[in-house]
Amino acid sequence: xxxxxxxxxxxxxxxxxxxxxxxxxxxxxxxxxxxxxxxxxxxxxxxxxxxxxxxxxxxxxxxxxxxxxxxxxxxxxxxxxxxxxxxxxxxxxxxxxxxxxxxxxxxxxxxxx
Amino acid sequence: xxxxxxxxxxxxxxxxxxxxxxxxxxxxxxxxxxxxxxxxxxxxxxxxxxxxxxxxxxxxxxxxxxxxxxxxxxxxxxxxxxxxxxxxxxxxxxxxxxxxxxxxxxxxxxxx
Numbered sequence: 001x002x003x004x005x006x007x008x009x010x011x012x013x014x015x016x017x018x019x020x021x022x023x024x025x026x027x028x029x030x031x032x033x034x035x036x037x038x039x040x041x042x043x044x045x046x047x048x049x050x051x052x053x054x055x056x057x058x059x060x061x062x063x064x065x066x067x068x069x070x071x072x073x074x075x076x077x078x079x080x081x082x083x084x085x086x087x088x089x090x091x092x093x094x095x096x097x098x099x100x101x102x103x104x105x106x107x108x109x110x111x112x113x
Numbered sequence: 114x115x116x117x118x119x120x121x122x123x124x125x126x127x128x129x130x131x132x133x134x135x136x137x138x139x140x141x142x143x144x145x146x147x148x149x150x151x152x153x154x155x156x157x158x159x160x161x162x163x164x165x166x167x168x169x170x171x172x173x174x175x176x177x178x179x180x181x182x183x184x185x186x187x188x189x190x191x192x193x194x195x196x197x198x199x200x201x202x203x204x205x206x207x208x209x210x211x212x213x214x215x216x217x218x219x220x221x222x223x224x225x
Contacts, residue, residue, distance in 0.1 A: 004155075033212075042119075042201050042215030043156065056212060091155050099205065101146065102213055104155035 004105035006092050012111045018080035021108040025094030032069060033102065034077050035091040043091050082112045119202050119216030126192055127224050134219040135186040136202035144205040145178050145185040151198045192223050
Protein backbone atom coordinates (compact mmCIF):
# COMPACT_ATOMS: atom_id res chain seq x y z
CA UNK A 1 0.00 0.00 0.00
CA UNK A 2 1.37 3.39 -0.97
CA UNK A 3 2.10 5.84 1.80
CA UNK A 4 1.50 9.57 1.88
CA UNK A 5 3.08 11.11 -1.21
CA UNK A 6 4.37 14.67 -1.29
CA UNK A 7 5.98 16.84 -3.91
CA UNK A 8 8.27 18.53 -4.43
CA UNK A 9 10.75 16.99 -2.00
CA UNK A 10 13.00 20.03 -2.06
CA UNK A 11 12.42 23.63 -3.08
CA UNK A 12 14.66 26.69 -2.95
CA UNK A 13 13.05 30.03 -3.71
CA UNK A 14 13.81 33.69 -3.26
CA UNK A 15 11.83 35.63 -0.68
CA UNK A 16 8.60 37.19 -1.91
CA UNK A 17 8.14 34.40 -4.45
CA UNK A 18 5.18 31.99 -4.26
CA UNK A 19 5.51 28.26 -3.62
CA UNK A 20 3.07 25.37 -3.60
CA UNK A 21 3.23 21.88 -2.13
CA UNK A 22 1.11 18.91 -3.11
CA UNK A 23 0.01 15.91 -1.08
CA UNK A 24 -1.73 12.65 -1.89
CA UNK A 25 -2.85 10.87 1.30
CA UNK A 26 -3.10 7.14 1.94
CA UNK A 27 -6.06 5.69 0.08
CA UNK A 28 -9.17 5.68 2.23
CA UNK A 29 -7.87 8.20 4.75
CA UNK A 30 -10.42 10.96 5.02
CA UNK A 31 -8.41 13.10 7.44
CA UNK A 32 -5.49 15.06 6.05
CA UNK A 33 -3.03 17.26 7.92
CA UNK A 34 -0.40 19.79 7.02
CA UNK A 35 2.36 20.24 9.59
CA UNK A 36 5.36 22.55 9.64
CA UNK A 37 8.62 21.42 11.23
CA UNK A 38 11.29 23.97 12.02
CA UNK A 39 14.88 22.90 12.54
CA UNK A 40 15.35 21.15 15.87
CA UNK A 41 11.65 21.13 16.65
CA UNK A 42 8.79 18.70 16.45
CA UNK A 43 6.07 19.10 13.82
CA UNK A 44 3.36 21.69 14.49
CA UNK A 45 -0.10 21.54 12.95
CA UNK A 46 -1.03 24.12 10.32
CA UNK A 47 -4.37 22.77 9.12
CA UNK A 48 -6.52 19.66 9.37
CA UNK A 49 -9.11 18.50 6.85
CA UNK A 50 -11.98 16.11 7.31
CA UNK A 51 -12.74 15.15 3.71
CA UNK A 52 -12.86 18.51 1.91
CA UNK A 53 -13.65 20.60 4.98
CA UNK A 54 -10.96 22.44 6.90
CA UNK A 55 -11.95 21.74 10.51
CA UNK A 56 -8.92 23.23 12.23
CA UNK A 57 -6.90 26.03 10.61
CA UNK A 58 -6.28 28.07 13.73
CA UNK A 59 -2.48 27.83 13.35
CA UNK A 60 -2.40 28.66 9.64
CA UNK A 61 -0.98 32.16 8.97
CA UNK A 62 -3.81 33.21 6.74
CA UNK A 63 -2.19 36.38 5.44
CA UNK A 64 0.21 34.39 3.29
CA UNK A 65 -0.72 30.72 3.61
CA UNK A 66 -3.63 28.98 1.93
CA UNK A 67 -4.64 25.37 1.50
CA UNK A 68 -7.29 23.45 -0.34
CA UNK A 69 -8.59 19.91 -0.65
CA UNK A 70 -11.22 20.34 -3.31
CA UNK A 71 -12.33 16.74 -3.86
CA UNK A 72 -11.50 15.42 -0.43
CA UNK A 73 -8.41 13.53 -1.59
CA UNK A 74 -5.33 15.46 -2.76
CA UNK A 75 -4.39 18.70 -1.10
CA UNK A 76 -2.20 21.70 -1.88
CA UNK A 77 -0.56 24.14 0.50
CA UNK A 78 0.50 27.51 -0.88
CA UNK A 79 2.66 30.30 0.49
CA UNK A 80 2.51 33.68 -1.20
CA UNK A 81 4.70 35.61 -0.75
CA UNK A 82 7.31 33.50 1.01
CA UNK A 83 9.43 34.99 3.78
CA UNK A 84 12.83 33.92 5.08
CA UNK A 85 11.21 32.53 8.24
CA UNK A 86 9.12 30.14 6.18
CA UNK A 87 12.16 27.92 5.63
CA UNK A 88 11.10 24.61 7.16
CA UNK A 89 9.89 21.14 6.34
CA UNK A 90 6.24 20.98 5.36
CA UNK A 91 4.84 17.59 6.26
CA UNK A 92 1.60 16.15 5.01
CA UNK A 93 -0.05 13.37 6.99
CA UNK A 94 -3.25 11.38 6.89
CA UNK A 95 -5.36 9.14 9.10
CA UNK A 96 -8.57 7.14 8.82
CA UNK A 97 -10.25 9.69 11.01
CA UNK A 98 -9.45 12.20 13.73
CA UNK A 99 -8.12 10.41 16.79
CA UNK A 100 -6.59 7.59 14.75
CA UNK A 101 -2.93 7.01 14.11
CA UNK A 102 -1.36 9.58 11.80
CA UNK A 103 1.02 8.60 9.01
CA UNK A 104 3.43 11.13 7.53
CA UNK A 105 4.84 11.73 4.09
CA UNK A 106 8.53 12.36 3.49
CA UNK A 107 8.05 16.11 3.63
CA UNK A 108 8.71 19.06 1.36
CA UNK A 109 11.90 20.83 2.40
CA UNK A 110 11.65 24.56 1.73
CA UNK A 111 14.53 26.99 1.79
CA UNK A 112 13.78 30.68 1.28
CA UNK A 113 16.80 32.79 0.40
CA UNK B 114 1.79 25.74 20.00
CA UNK B 115 1.69 23.32 22.90
CA UNK B 116 4.51 20.78 23.05
CA UNK B 117 5.39 17.85 25.23
CA UNK B 118 8.50 17.78 27.43
CA UNK B 119 10.77 15.17 25.92
CA UNK B 120 14.10 14.15 27.39
CA UNK B 121 16.93 13.84 26.91
CA UNK B 122 17.40 16.24 24.02
CA UNK B 123 20.31 14.21 22.71
CA UNK B 124 22.20 11.04 23.52
CA UNK B 125 25.53 9.55 22.48
CA UNK B 126 25.80 5.85 23.19
CA UNK B 127 27.98 2.92 22.30
CA UNK B 128 26.67 0.28 19.95
CA UNK B 129 25.06 -2.51 21.96
CA UNK B 130 23.93 -0.29 24.82
CA UNK B 131 20.31 0.12 25.84
CA UNK B 132 18.59 3.50 25.46
CA UNK B 133 15.73 5.08 27.35
CA UNK B 134 13.88 8.30 26.60
CA UNK B 135 10.67 9.74 27.98
CA UNK B 136 7.94 12.26 27.47
CA UNK B 137 5.83 14.12 30.01
CA UNK B 138 2.86 16.42 29.74
CA UNK B 139 0.66 18.51 31.95
CA UNK B 140 -2.31 17.28 29.93
CA UNK B 141 -3.91 13.85 29.84
CA UNK B 142 -3.68 11.99 26.55
CA UNK B 143 -5.60 8.98 25.33
CA UNK B 144 -3.05 7.95 22.76
CA UNK B 145 0.72 8.09 22.80
CA UNK B 146 2.72 7.65 19.64
CA UNK B 147 6.45 7.28 19.10
CA UNK B 148 7.98 8.26 15.76
CA UNK B 149 11.49 8.11 14.33
CA UNK B 150 12.75 10.64 11.80
CA UNK B 151 15.83 9.99 9.70
CA UNK B 152 17.67 12.88 8.03
CA UNK B 153 15.76 14.16 5.00
CA UNK B 154 12.72 12.02 5.72
CA UNK B 155 9.34 12.39 7.38
CA UNK B 156 8.53 10.83 10.76
CA UNK B 157 7.85 7.11 10.67
CA UNK B 158 5.55 5.54 13.25
CA UNK B 159 7.29 3.08 15.58
CA UNK B 160 4.78 2.27 18.29
CA UNK B 161 1.24 3.36 19.13
CA UNK B 162 -0.17 3.11 22.65
CA UNK B 163 -3.90 3.36 23.32
CA UNK B 164 -4.42 2.38 26.95
CA UNK B 165 -2.99 3.59 30.26
CA UNK B 166 -0.43 1.11 31.55
CA UNK B 167 -0.05 -0.53 28.14
CA UNK B 168 3.40 -1.93 27.38
CA UNK B 169 4.05 -2.62 23.70
CA UNK B 170 7.10 -3.96 21.89
CA UNK B 171 8.24 -3.70 18.30
CA UNK B 172 11.42 -5.71 17.87
CA UNK B 173 14.08 -4.13 20.05
CA UNK B 174 11.79 -1.22 20.91
CA UNK B 175 9.50 -1.15 23.92
CA UNK B 176 7.18 1.68 24.88
CA UNK B 177 4.82 2.20 27.78
CA UNK B 178 1.77 4.39 28.31
CA UNK B 179 2.04 5.86 31.81
CA UNK B 180 -0.64 5.09 34.37
CA UNK B 181 -1.33 8.79 34.91
CA UNK B 182 -1.82 9.19 31.12
CA UNK B 183 0.57 12.12 31.29
CA UNK B 184 3.77 10.33 30.35
CA UNK B 185 5.31 7.67 28.18
CA UNK B 186 8.74 6.16 27.70
CA UNK B 187 10.56 4.41 24.87
CA UNK B 188 13.36 1.91 25.37
CA UNK B 189 15.69 0.59 22.70
CA UNK B 190 17.68 -2.49 23.59
CA UNK B 191 21.05 -3.46 22.14
CA UNK B 192 21.37 -0.37 19.95
CA UNK B 193 22.79 -0.62 16.44
CA UNK B 194 24.09 2.08 14.08
CA UNK B 195 20.83 2.27 12.13
CA UNK B 196 19.04 3.40 15.30
CA UNK B 197 20.58 6.82 14.71
CA UNK B 198 17.95 9.49 14.18
CA UNK B 199 15.52 11.73 16.00
CA UNK B 200 12.80 10.12 18.09
CA UNK B 201 9.58 12.04 18.69
CA UNK B 202 6.82 11.34 21.14
CA UNK B 203 3.34 12.58 20.32
CA UNK B 204 0.16 12.72 22.35
CA UNK B 205 -3.43 12.70 21.19
CA UNK B 206 -6.57 13.38 23.17
CA UNK B 207 -10.06 12.20 22.31
CA UNK B 208 -11.22 15.71 21.58
CA UNK B 209 -11.74 16.19 17.86
CA UNK B 210 -10.52 19.76 18.16
CA UNK B 211 -7.18 18.92 19.76
CA UNK B 212 -4.40 18.16 17.31
CA UNK B 213 -1.58 15.69 17.78
CA UNK B 214 1.03 17.34 20.01
CA UNK B 215 4.72 16.56 19.51
CA UNK B 216 7.74 16.68 21.74
CA UNK B 217 10.90 18.41 20.50
CA UNK B 218 12.60 15.10 19.89
CA UNK B 219 15.54 13.10 21.22
CA UNK B 220 18.52 12.99 18.87
CA UNK B 221 20.24 9.62 19.16
CA UNK B 222 23.80 9.01 18.03
CA UNK B 223 25.28 5.51 18.14
CA UNK B 224 29.04 5.07 18.21
CA UNK B 225 30.21 1.87 16.63
